[in-house]
Amino acid sequence: MAKGKTFSKPKALSDAHTHYCPGCTHGIIHRLVAEAIDDLGIRGRTVGVAPVGCAVLAYNYFNCDFQEAAHGRAPAMATGIKRVRPDLMVFTYQGDGDLASIGLGEIVHAANRGEKFTTIFVNNAIYGMTGGQMAPTTMPDQRTTTSPFGRKADEVGMPMRMAELLASLATPAYVTRQAVLRPKHINKARKAIKQAFTYQVASRCFTFVEVVSTCPTNWGMTPTDAIDWAEETLLPYYPLGEFKVPE
Amino acid sequence: MAKVLMKGNEAIGEAAIRAGCLNYFAYPITPQSEVAEYLSRRMGEVDGVFLQGESEVAVSYMIFGAAGAGARVFTTSSSPGISLMSEAMSYIAAAQCPAVFVNIMRGGPGLGGILPSQGDYFQATKSVGHGDFRLLVMAPASVQEAVEMTMQAFPLAEKYRNPVMILGDGLIGQMMEPVEFPDHLKVEPVDNSSWATSGMDHRGSKTRNLVKSLFLDPAALNNNNLVLKAKYERMQREEVRWETYNGDGDYDALIVSYGTMSRVCRTAIDNMQAEGLTVAMLRPQTLFPFPEQAVYEAATREQCRVVISVEMSMGQMVEDVQRSVKGHRPVQWYGKCGGEVPTPEEIVEVVTESLAAN
Amino acid sequence: MAYEHCIETERCKGCGLCVAVCPKNVLELATEVNTKGYFPAFRARPDDCIYCAICCNMCPDVAITIAASEDESA
Numbered sequence: 088m089a090k091g092k093t094f095s096k097p098k099a100l101s102d103a104h105t106h107y108c109p110g111c112t113h114g115i116i117h118r119l120v121a122e123a124i125d126d127l128g129i130r131g132r133t134v135g136v137a138p139v140g141c142a143v144l145a146y147n148y149f150n151c152d153f154q155e156a157a158h159g160r161a162p163a164m165a166t167g168i169k170r171v172r173p174d175l176m177v178f179t180y181q182g183d184g185d186l187a188s189i190g191l192g193e194i195v196h197a198a199n200r201g202e203k204f205t206t207i208f209v210n211n212a213i214y215g216m217t218g219g220q221m222a223p224t225t226m227p228d229q230r231t232t233t234s235p236f237g238r239k240a241d242e243v244g245m246p247m248r249m250a251e252l253l254a255s256l257a258t259p260a261y262v263t264r265q266a267v268l269r270p271k272h273i274n275k276a277r278k279a280i281k282q283a284f285t286y287q288v289a290s291r292c293f294t295f296v297e298v299v300s301t302c303p304t305n306w307g308m309t310p311t312d313a314i315d316w317a318e319e320t321l322l323p324y325y326p327l328g329e330f331k332v333p334e
Numbered sequence: 335m336a337k338v339l340m341k342g343n344e345a346i347g348e349a350a351i352r353a354g355c356l357n358y359f360a361y362p363i364t365p366q367s368e369v370a371e372y373l374s375r376r377m378g379e380v381d382g383v384f385l386q387g388e389s390e391v392a393v394s395y396m397i398f399g400a401a402g403a404g405a406r407v408f409t410t411s412s413s414p415g416i417s418l419m420s421e422a423m424s425y426i427a428a429a430q431c432p433a434v435f436v437n438i439m440r441g442g443p444g445l446g447g448i449l450p451s452q453g454d455y456f457q458a459t460k461s462v463g464h465g466d467f468r469l470l471v472m473a474p475a476s477v478q479e480a481v482e483m484t485m486q487a488f489p490l491a492e493k494y495r496n497p498v499m500i501l502g503d504g505l506i507g508q509m510m511e512p513v514e515f516p517d518h519l520k521v522e523p524v525d526n527s528s529w530a531t532s533g534m535d536h537r538g539s540k541t542r543n544l545v546k547s548l549f550l551d552p553a554a555l556n557n558n559n560l561v562l563k564a565k566y567e568r569m570q571r572e573e574v575r576w577e578t579y580n581g582d583g584d585y586d587a588l589i590v591s592y593g594t595m596s597r598v599c600r601t602a603i604d605n606m607q608a609e610g611l612t613v614a615m616l617r618p619q620t621l622f623p624f625p626e627q628a629v630y631e632a633a634t635r636e637q638c639r640v641v642i643s644v645e646m647s648m649g650q651m652v653e654d655v656q657r658s659v660k661g662h663r664p665v666q667w668y669g670k671c672g673g674e675v676p677t678p679e680e681i682v683e684v685v686t687e688s689l690a691a692n
Numbered sequence: 693m694a695y696e697h698c699i700e701t702e703r704c705k706g707c708g709l710c711v712a713v714c715p716k717n718v719l720e721l722a723t724e725v726n727t728k729g730y731f732p733a734f735r736a737r738p739d740d741c742i743y744c745a746i747c748c749n750m751c752p753d754v755a756i757t758i759a760a761s762e763d764e765s766a
Contacts, residue, residue, distance in 0.1 A: 091695045091743025094758045105753060109730060110707030114752030131535035134403065137546075146544055152531035154402045155546035157425050160395035163387065167399025168531070170383045171357045171407065175533050193395070196388035270713055270746050303707075310707040 097121035099130045103147045110310020112300045113141060113209060115267040116276070117148050120178065120207055123281040124151065127288055133176040134168055136161040138185035141215040145180050159190025162197035165204040176287055177204035184214040187223040187247050194253070198293050201258040205283045205294045208249060210264075211302040212321060219305030223247040226320055231305070246324065250297045254330035259292045262331040266299035266322065268314050275327070292333045299325050337512035342477040342502065343368035343410075345513045346436055347376060349484035350408050352515040354523065355434070356382030357407040359396040361389060361415060364448040365504040366438035369410040390415040394422030401431040402545035404530025406488055406523055408434035412504075413442050413454050423497050424463030427562060428547035430529070432491035435469075436484065436500040438507035441672045449673020450504030452593060455650035458501050459622045466559050468566045469499045470573060471621040473592040477511035479619075485519035490573065492524040494565050501621060503646060504673070505594040569623050576625040579603060581614030584637040587685050588663075589615040590629060590655045591644040595669075595676070599644055602681035613685055614638075621651070629658035638663065640688045644681060645669040664692055695743040696761040699733055703755040706730035710747035710756060716740040719747060 096102075099121035107113045124130050133151040137143050139158035146153035156164045161179035169177045186194050186208050194206065213231055214220040221234040224246045228237035238246075250264040261283055265276035276298055283294035299321050301313040308316060340348070347369045350358065358377060360370040370386060377384035383400075387393035390411055400407040411419060416437045426433050439454045441447035458471045470490055474480035480502055487498040527537040531545055549555035579596075580603050581588070591599045596617040603613050616632045618625050633641045633655075641663050643652035649667035656665045668684045670676050704726065710733050711719040720736040733756075735741060748756045 091693070092745040092758060093695065093760050094745040094748035094756070096754045096757065100754060104703055107752065109705035110709055110752065112752055114754070115750070118754055132533040134531045134533065136399070143548060146546060150542060152533060152542045153544050153546070154399060154531055155429075155544075155548055156398075157395060157421060160392070160398075160422075163392040163395035164399030164402070166385070166387075166392075167359065167396035167401075167407070168403045170359075170385055170396070171400040171405035172403050172532070175403065175536075192388055193392050196392065200385075270749050273749050310709055311712045314709070314712075 097125040099124040099150050101148050101150050105148055106144055107141065108304040110301065110303045110313060111141070112267045115273060116207060116209055116298050116300065117145065119273070119277045119280045120180065121149065122277060123284045126281055127284055129176045129284070129288065132174060133178070136165045136168070136177065136179040138179070138181040140182035140185045142180050142182055142209065143216065159185050159188070160193055161185065162190065162193040162202070162206065166197055166202045169202055169204045173203070173290070176284065178207060179204065180207045181209065182215065183208070183210050183212065183222045183224040187249055198253045198260055198295060199256045199258050201260065201293050203287055203290050203293065205287050206296070207280065208295060208297040209300045210249070210297050210325065211300040212246070213302050213305045215302050215305055226324065248325060250295065250330045253295055259333040260331050261286050261292060261294040261333055263295070263329040264297040264299065264325060264327050266327055268299065268301070268318050272327070286333065337514050339510055339512050340477065341368060341508065341510045342480055343438065343507040344372040345477050345481050346410065346484050346500070347372040349481040349515060351376065351380055351382065353485040353488045353520050355406040355408050355488055356380055357400050357405050358383065358409065359385050359387055359393045359400070359407070360409050361387050361393050361411065363412045363415045365440055365450070366410050366412050366436070366507045368507070369436070390418035394419035397433050398422050398426050398431065401426060401433040402429065402531055404526040404532040408436065410436035410438065412438050412440045413446065413451070416454065416457065420457070420463035423469065424465050424467060425547050426497050427467035428465065428558065429545050430495040431545060432495050433497045434484070434487040434491055434500070435497055436502070439501065439503045447673050448504070450594065450646060450675065451671060451673060452503055452595060452646040453671060454501065455621065455645070455647060458499055459624070467562055468569070468622050469497050470494065470569050471499045471501050472619060473501045473621050474506055475593050475596050475617065477506065477509055478513045480506050481513050481515060482519060485515070489521035494569060496565055501593070503593050573620055574623040574625050575619040576628050577617045577619060578632060579615040579617065580607065580612065581616065581632060583612065584635065585612040585614040586637055586639055587613045587689055588632050588638050588641045589613060589644055589685070590618070590641060590651065591615060592618050592621065592651065595644055595646050598676060598678055599681055602678040602685070605678055606682055606685065611686070624654045624658070626658040629655055630660065633659045633663045639692045641665045642684060642688060643667045644676065646675060647671060694761050696759045697735060697738070697741055697743060698757050698759065699735070700755045701726050701732040701734070702728070703753050704730060704732035705753060706732055707752065708733070709750045709752065713746050713750045715744065715746060716742055
């Protein structure tokens with residue numbers, strides 16, 4: 088029999104069935120985070136901070152201490168946790184409405200202070216939980232429930248590139264953008280997420296992993312079409328790669 | 335214990351440290367920025383955490399995160415800043431975490447002014463933030479009392495796993511008075527391993543802890559509200575505190591006043607007493623729980639004909655006084671705003687006019 | 693070494709991402725719904741499966757696992 092592989096659920100993931108829509112790639116990102124936590128053996132001292140958005144219920148899907156933040160405030164909560172307990176491994180898991188809209192102040196300042204926690208930023212160019220509204224990352228001409236005729240850049244500006252924005256800050260940090268659209272992206276994303284947590288274990292710097300993700304339901308596409316659309320439309324505007332690595 | 339002459343703001347900062355709270359997150363705002371300035375030096379000396387956040391909103395969630403992780407933590411701000419923290423106070427109450435918020439009030443509403451005021455009474459005692467929750471609110475009338483109430487706030491917050499507020503005004507923060515820091519007010523933190531996200535290894539536990547306030551199931555949310563309500567009822571039974579002044583014998587009028595305003599009223603009462611007019615004062619030390627029964631009994635004393643709520647606001651506590659007196663005596667408000675503090679003479683005039691009219 | 697490929701039919705939401713990425717076209721969506729009303733994926737051509745775990749990697753619900761089984765004949 089040819090050399091095959093085994094594959095099992097990471098311990099840091101709970102057994103709960105997720106509420107995410109079929110084909111929503113949040114689930115993949117959850118698994119990659121859980122794999123990093125398992126690989127680094129830090130589950131016993133990890134505290135996750137959930138956002139408000141589809142991933143608010145992330146706390147049901149991880150087997151580690153968790154706090155649930157107000158909309159946009161996860162980076163501030165993570166700052167509070169990390170500052171009083173620097174020995175804890177802290178991560179925030181946030182969507183684009185949570186992080187790039189209401190919580191922009193919090194993420195920029197946490198990054199600029201060099202808070203030594205890890206942020207997983209899921210960019211699916213839309214508000215999911217509330218039913219498909221325009222997000223700061225929504226593409227030009229992309230239709231959403233609050234941009235029914237497509238996002239008009241001359242009215243509401245161009246989509247925000249969070250990785251590049253945070254990478255422009257002078258404070259040392261690890262800032263990368265990944266995707267979970269194709270298996271090759273997933274493998275790279277797994278390495279980047281593990282790298283981020285590794286920097287945290289070494290108490291090096293603030294670490295930020297933006298992950299281009301899909302939202303089949305609110306994009307109005309099948310899961311596989313959503314993958315294709317994301318690759319054709321999102322990736323050109325949101326290039327993948329490491330934008331900042333601590334010296 | 336030698337007394338030290340200290341500015342209120344700095345004394346509040348030191349009081350927190352002496353109470354065993356070594357974690358402080360804050361944002362500058364007049365008239366209480368000196369707390370942050372003081373602790374930015376002092377926390378380092380005691381291996382504590384000091385961080386200036388980017389906004390009061392962010393600071394209030396640093397407080398929530400730290401409290402949720404099981405650390406003793408507090409912040410200080412002033413009126414507009416407290417407005418920005420109100421959402422987090424709702425989350426912290428709902429998630430049942432202990433935290434201490436100090437509001438050194440300034441004139442409002444809006445940007446208002448930077449001089450002392452008591453215009454946040456409603457905010458602190460009635461409508462702190464969204465949803466059914468209360469704060470235990472203590473109102474100091476001196477820098478010494480501010481020190482003691484700050485120290486007491488931490489064990490109280492932990493007893494109730496609920497935010498506690500110290501409600502001072504600009505004068506409390508800016509005055510310098512001799513203070514001491516009573517050792518007996520330092521109480522060791524309560525064990526929080528049953529709920530705090532302190533890390534499973536730290537607790538030697540296999541079960542993770544979750545600090546949250548989302549209850550999508552209506553029965554679960556209703557139940558959470560019942561749990562909170564029971565705590566507030568317990569506060570009303572066990573934590574209500576007040577003081578009376580010149581109220582042992584008979585008196586013709588009762589003043590109800592708190593914080594710095596009550597000290598001006600004392601002078602007015604002394605002046606009236608010298609003129610042969612006996613007026614008493616009841617000073618609530620806790621604003622929630624409000625001393626309703628005590629106000630009722632003080633107001634309905636035989637000879638007492640009028641009750642006056644004297645506040646540095648447009649009349650907020652007066653509604654609680656009216657509610658407590660239940661119509662048995664006429665209750666009126668007197669006060670000034672914007673940082674102007676009513677003078678003893680004005681109070682004497684108001685009392686005498688009120689007595690003449692009743 | 694032999695492998696045991698398992699799809700948890702009740703956890704699968706029938707999103708089809710695994711079907712799309714399987715390099716050996718082993719997977720298909722069932723025609724019978726699971727208890728949640730999704731058409732779960734299954735191995736239509738198990739013999740072609742090379743246990744590469746790409747489907748496991750792509751599955752958002754960790755519904756697909758591969759275990760090593762001692763049974764030589766598998």
